Amino acid sequence: MLVVNTSATLPAAVNGRVGGERVVVHFSTRGEDGRWAVELRAPGASGAGVPRPGGPAGCVVRLPGGRELVLEEPLGGGLSAGPDQGAVPGTASPAGPAGSPLAPAAGARLWWARVPERVPELLRRYGRPIRYAYTERDQPLSAYQTVFAVRAPDGSGSAEMPSAARPFTAALVAELVSRGVQFAPLSLDTGVASAEAHEPPYPERFAVPSTTAWLVNAARAAGGRVVAVGTTAVRALESAADADGVVRPAAGWTDLVVTPRRGVRVVDGLLTGLHEPEASHLLMLEAVAGREALRRGYEAALERRYLWHEFGDVHLILPDEERNTPDCSSN
Template sequence: MLDTGFDFVVPSDLDAREPAEARGLARDQVRMLVGRRGDVAVGHHRFADLPQVLLPGDLLVVNNSATVPAALPGRLPDGTPVALHLSAVRPGPRGTHLVELRRPTAGAAEYYPPGTSPALPGLRVDLPAGATAVLTEPYTARLWYARLVLPGELVPYLLRHGKPIRYGYVDREWPLAAYQSIFGSEPGSSEMPSAARPFTADVLARLAARGILTAPITLHTGVASPEAHEQPYPEWYRVPETTSRLAAHVRSHGGRVIAVGTTAVRALESAATGTLEGWTDLVVTPERGVGAVDGLLTGWHEPRASHLLMLEAVAGRALLDLCYQEAIAGRYLWHEFGDVNLLLSQ
């Protein structure tokens, strides 16, 4: 676990327990707190204001990874029910997948605290339609490598038998469509790249009319398991050559490259090291800094979440502290169905 050094308390009534649409709002009507590093100042907006907040010539880099229903019901050899959360649709270099076992309940599957999980090497988990997952070795205290045996291709199997991963702060199940952004075209994320959720066709049209560009990357997200607050682990990404060239062109002409989501930051910063596609274990911290982005649109993160270090690298500690103070005082909503924070380094 990384020590972020951030100390704040998020009241539980600020959890976004349902999508904006269920609260009577259009997706682009969620709130957006804008923070500017230059003068350490913030402004309160609706997301629909984004085209007016940005400048002509800016580039938004978006993640086109689509969410898959990565939560599967399973049973242990003794008949004990478990929930298996698949952390990547692509097998890693070992030919295995990362998975997390959780305790099934009437609501969201619960986290096994350290030392209580039934996971051990060789454990077989029986899955729907005759599929199995056999744990091979631990990756972290909660994640394990597993060999999957399936009756067909993985993504169609998940679409048939899985459900979207849901945590306890979400009151009930929502359809997979609630966990997709307008950009999602490449199935592969275990959890929604949620910073892009508020985008609508209207917002995109007004961005284009103002001369603000968009370009895609792909990064397939793993499971967050928010109770654990672990540092990021390897995820598969691809930055198209056209996106890389466009970002360089925009910056060379004084425009800003603004990542939509921490996933886009990780992909762009990884590509800047010279590899446009592959598995990245990059952890962006204030000490490392950022060299490929000038801003970040993101959701609100928990006090110990490792993503806060990336946010600090973009925004600086003073602005980030101010944003979180303002968000809590202003009763912004947290998590994937909540409000958003636009951090601009210049």
């Protein structure tokens, strides 16, 4: 069984100005009170944004069409989950920013901002996909959508593409189904990652429907293998599982960080891209496959010059006892 994330990618980057300074606003996460977590970046020579200090509180950012947003307070979520610290427990709380998993903390690069108009409409009219310096050019939003993407009625979605599913095509899905592979959908709306600082993931909105919970539990009871397509699918599915690995329907916010110490309770394998050495996602990969298998897999990827990041290659990671090394397969 393959568990897939159906969250659609938003055109989450919008040009703006702070006084006379040009900025790029990355819209990351919608709070329950209508505010959005945003990141301000400076335009880069390559067309991608470069780091820029956020704030201060009260800062007004002028947006296209005469609109404005106002930065109100920094956003927390710098969750600490090193190899010896275990996991931060997952939640399914419907709470909003104040007193929730997204409570403010001083010094964060992301800020809660008040926006006078529905952000999805603003993004549809003026937005473009977020891109970073390792990409060579702008691409249309369709290049950032996976075959599993489903547009949400309220316009919510992911600030960045759940990219592990990008190599899938409709033809490939049909072929896998014809061979007896089941697909189970869930959603997790990704926020804006820190391409430079490699911060641990902060809380994100997710939903595991009852049909997916039933399918996963049935597959496990029958001795089947549950493979998550992407780290986002792992985070959502593990957030909906109890200590015995039974998955229950869940929706809300999750602050779960999967580490080797916490381990995985439901997922038997992971299809994912290649992550840089400082990336917090590597802790999740190690939790699935073990450190030695992960090391051998990355050595093979470097030797064969596989590609990193959203438009790079993906590889299948299985536990050490089932395979001697993770597979790396080209897009």
